[in-house]
Amino acid sequence: MPRYGPDRIRNVAILGHSHEGKTTLAESLLFVTGALPRMGSTDAGTSALDFEPEEQKRKISINLATAFVEHDGYKVNLLDTPGFFDFAGQVNCALAAAEGALVVVAAGAQLAVGTEIAWERLNRSATPRLVVVNKMDKEHADFAGSLEAMQAQLDPKPVALQLPIGAEASFAGVVDLIRMRALISAKDGSVREAEVPAELADAAATARERLVEAAAEGDDGLLEKYLDEGTLTDQEVARGLRAGVAAGRIAPVVCCSAINLVGVTPLLQAICDLLPAATCDPEGPPRAFVFSTAVDPFVGRVSYLKVLSGCLRAEQHIPNTTRGGEERLAQLFFPRGKEQVRTQEVCAGDIGAVARLQNTLTNDVLGSPDGEVPAVEIPAPTYRVAISPKSRGDEEKISTGLARLSEEDPVLVVERDEETHELRIGGLGDVHLDVILEKLRRKYGVDATTRLPRVAYRETVSGQARAEGRHVKQTGGHGQYGICVIEVSPTQRGEGFIWEDRIFGGAIPQNFRPSVQKGIQDAMARGIVAGYPMVDVKVALVDGKYHTVDSSDMAFQIAGSLAIRKAAMEAGPVLLEPILDVEVRVPERYLGDVMSDLNGKRGRISGTEPQDGWQVVRAQVPEADMQRFALDLRSITQGRGSFRTSFSHYEEVPTHLARQLIDAYQKETASS
Numbered sequence: 164m165p166r167y168g169p170d171r172i173r174n175v176a177i178l179g180h181s182h183e184g185k186t187t188l189a190e191s192l193l194f195v196t197g198a199l200p201r202m203g204s205t206d207a208g209t210s211a212l213d214f215e216p217e218e219q220k221r222k223i224s225i226n227l228a229t230a231f232v233e234h235d236g237y238k239v240n241l242l243d244t245p246g247f248f249d250f251a252g253q254v255n256c257a258l259a260a261a262e263g264a265l266v267v268v269a270a271g272a273q274l275a276v277g278t279e280i281a282w283e284r285l286n287r288s289a290t291p292r293l294v295v296v297n298k299m300d301k302e303h304a305d306f307a308g309s310l311e312a313m314q315a316q317l318d319p320k321p322v323a324l325q326l327p328i329g330a331e332a333s334f335a336g337v338v339d340l341i342r343m344r345a346l347i348s349a350k351d352g353s354v355r356e357a358e359v360p361a362e363l364a365d366a367a368a369t370a371r372e373r374l375v376e377a378a379a380e381g382d383d384g385l386l387e388k389y390l391d392e393g394t395l396t397d398q399e400v401a402r403g404l405r406a407g408v409a410a411g412r413i414a415p416v417v418c419c420s421a422i423n424l425v426g427v428t429p430l431l432q433a434i435c436d437l438l439p440a441a442t443c444d445p446e447g448p449p450r451a452f453v454f455s456t457a458v459d460p461f462v463g464r465v466s467y468l469k470v471l472s473g474c475l476r477a478e479q480h481i482p483n484t485t486r487g488g489e490e491r492l493a494q495l496f497f498p499r500g501k502e503q504v505r506t507q508e509v510c511a512g513d514i515g516a517v518a519r520l521q522n523t524l525t526n527d528v529l530g531s532p533d534g535e536v537p538a539v540e541i542p543a544p545t546y547r548v549a550i551s552p553k554s555r556g557d558e559e560k561i562s563t564g565l566a567r568l569s570e571e572d573p574v575l576v577v578e579r580d581e582e583t584h585e586l587r588i589g590g591l592g593d594v595h596l597d598v599i600l601e602k603l604r605r606k607y608g609v610d611a612t613t614r615l616p617r618v619a620y621r622e623t624v625s626g627q628a629r630a631e632g633r634h635v636k637q638t639g640g641h642g643q644y645g646i647c648v649i650e651v652s653p654t655q656r657g658e659g660f661i662w663e664d665r666i667f668g669g670a671i672p673q674n675f676r677p678s679v680q681k682g683i684q685d686a687m688a689r690g691i692v693a694g695y696p697m698v699d700v701k702v703a704l705v706d707g708k709y710h711t712v713d714s715s716d717m718a719f720q721i722a723g724s725l726a727i728r729k730a731a732m733e734a735g736p737v738l739l740e741p742i743l744d745v746e747v748r749v750p751e752r753y754l755g756d757v758m759s760d761l762n763g764k765r766g767r768i769s770g771t772e773p774q775d776g777w778q779v780v781r782a783q784v785p786e787a788d789m790q791r792f793a794l795d796l797r798s799i800t801q802g803r804g805s806f807r808t809s810f811s812h813y814e815e816v817p818t819h820l821a822r823q824l825i826d827a828y829q830k831e832t833a834s835s
């Protein structure tokens with residue numbers, strides 16, 4: 164393969180709503196350019212890009228897939244992303260390496276949510292884009308309808324670069340509106356040029372006007388010429404479009420049938436002509452950025468990287484600037500789905516991959532520390548579950564498996580909750596976490612189960628009480644003797660534990676009093692009424708009795724724990740629960756539904772506020788009720804809403820709910 168200079172490389176992320184044909188389109192590009200001998204199908208599980216069993220089973224993309232094609236002296240690196248929202252992290256990986264994007268939509272007058280979301284995401288990173296109206300072969304495929312719906316809702320404004328020739332089953336090619344030629348696709352995807360069909364001539368002329376206006380808009384010179392002469396040359400139109408696309412002013416729209424290979428080659432041409440070249444420094448020292456990582460239990464780690472400057476060479480030693488240490492680039496290759504095309508070098512602007520780096524992860528920079536670093540934006544997990552292995556003894560396996568999986572999935576968090584001691588995983592939705600479980604089983608041989616996490620409730624008391632703890636056993640041998648009397652009362656929230664020694668004289672000798680305290684604190688840590696740590700309690704030691712021979716450290720500890728149990732039960736025990744500050748961002752039209760959902764979750768709404776055409780709802784909601792909110796918000800807003808939470812404070816659990824928790828615990832401890 165020739166070495167491609169940066170101006171001949173296009174790094175293109177493919178985004179869009181699930182099932183609109185992104186992967187199929189990438190497959191078709193691989194096939195028409197001869198990169199693959201057969202066209203794979205995501206339905207049949209033969210796709211070169213959706214090759215993991217979890218993808219084949221669900222017929223959706225889950226992992227970012229990278230593949231390259233060569234066309235007309237260009238190398239186009241395709242970064243096929245999943246449309247399913249749970250895997251948005253992979254979209255971010257792709258965008259960290261791409262200068263341009265394709266937004267794939269299925270022809271039809273309805274704008275899918277995933278299109279809106281992709282659009283917003285691209286606007287955030289100011290990524291230049293083309294729109295591909297796919298599935299033109301399908302019944303009721305409607306290019307004009309698609310275009311209209313997009314123009315009504317999206318900014319930058321989509322503008323037609325092509326018109327379809329024929330429709331549905333007879334969709335045969337496209338009119339190139341710059342050159343005003345018909346491009347008719349043969350069965351193998353190759354293109355024959357022809358005159359624009361007479362019946363399309365008027366529509367094409369009007370559409371070309373629009374395109375030329377759009378091209379001229381951002382360039383004073385072009386605009387002047389257009390106003391003076393009423394038209395521009397093909398080269399000028401292309402130049403204006405390129406500039407408009409790069410500036411995020413225009414999104415040219417093409418159409419195709421990925422499955423029938425119609426319009427696929429013209430699309431490839433549009434990518435090369437209109438999307439920006441790779442940005443990089445060919446002359447600089449070797450430097451690369453790892454935008455994605457895959458881990459195979461047998462092959463090991465594969466790091467996908469974009470070269471920012473200079474060239475990486477096989478066998479080269481290169482520092483990991485982010486983490487320190489040095490790596491050897493033993494196996495360097497160009498990825499093509501699961502296939503690897505070995506290479507001796509990967510140069511500035513290009514995307515390559517390297518196997519078996521020792522200590523390098525996504526977001527690391529290899530090579531020179533100088534220069535800007537792109538970064539993969541990592542969404543915060545919104546949905547968490549507790550996870551445990553099905554068979555005892557697999558604890559270690561599950562930890563290593565999860566650690567490996569989080570190397571390839573930067574969104575996945577694995578954490579041990581300090582208070583409940585649960586192992587938890589967090590991601591962007593239930594499908595995301597289901598896939599993690601499946602991968603754990605397939606790749607690391609661990610069967611695991613999940614459940615909603617335990618809420619870190621706490622116990623406290625609401626009133627005062629006095630109680631005696633008595634541990635006296637004096638039958639035979641060395642006896643045990645400790646008696647203490649304590650008074651408990653609530654403290655301010657957050658004060659934890661306050662100890663007061665109010666014994667005057669020697670009812671309990673000085674040296675045994677800390678034992679009483681220890682017994683009390685140990686019992687409080689284990690929980691008294693519902694198995695959660697007891698906090699915000701003041702305990703005063705007021706009286707007691709001892710025995711010169713039989714009293715011991717242990718006897719007083721036990722007395723202390725008995726005393727606190729009794730006292731706490733009499734002092735009006737209550738449960739405290741964590742309350743979260745919640746901020747939800749939704750389009751205006753979902754505001755009512757979201758607020759009533761939050762109300763139903765015992766939330767207190769503190770306000771709503773418009774924010775760039777959206778509404779932000781602020782509320783305080785008990786953590787216990789927020790556990791499934793990610794899933795509920797998804798279904799209320801079809802995936803448009805987003806939210807974040809942070810811990811606010813502890814608050815008393817309403818009596819009827821506390822009762823349930825206490826009863827359940829008492830039943831459990833009584834039976835064990």
Ligand SMILES: Nc1nc2c(ncn2[C@@H]2O[C@H](COP(=O)(O)OP(=O)(O)OP(=O)(O)O)[C@@H](O)[C@H]2O)c(=O)[nH]1
Nearest residue numbers: 181182183184185186187205223224246298421422
């Ligand atoms: N009729 C028709 N069907 C298509 C076309 N392109 C894709 N499909 C079908 O649409 C379905 C989804 O295609 P995919 O390529 O897997 O869609 P995707 O956008 O990659 O989906 P995600 O990976 O889940 O985001 C499959 O059944 C394809 O066969 C097309 O041009 N015409």
Ligand SMILES: [Mg+2]
Nearest residue numbers: 185186223224
């Ligand atoms: Mg896909």
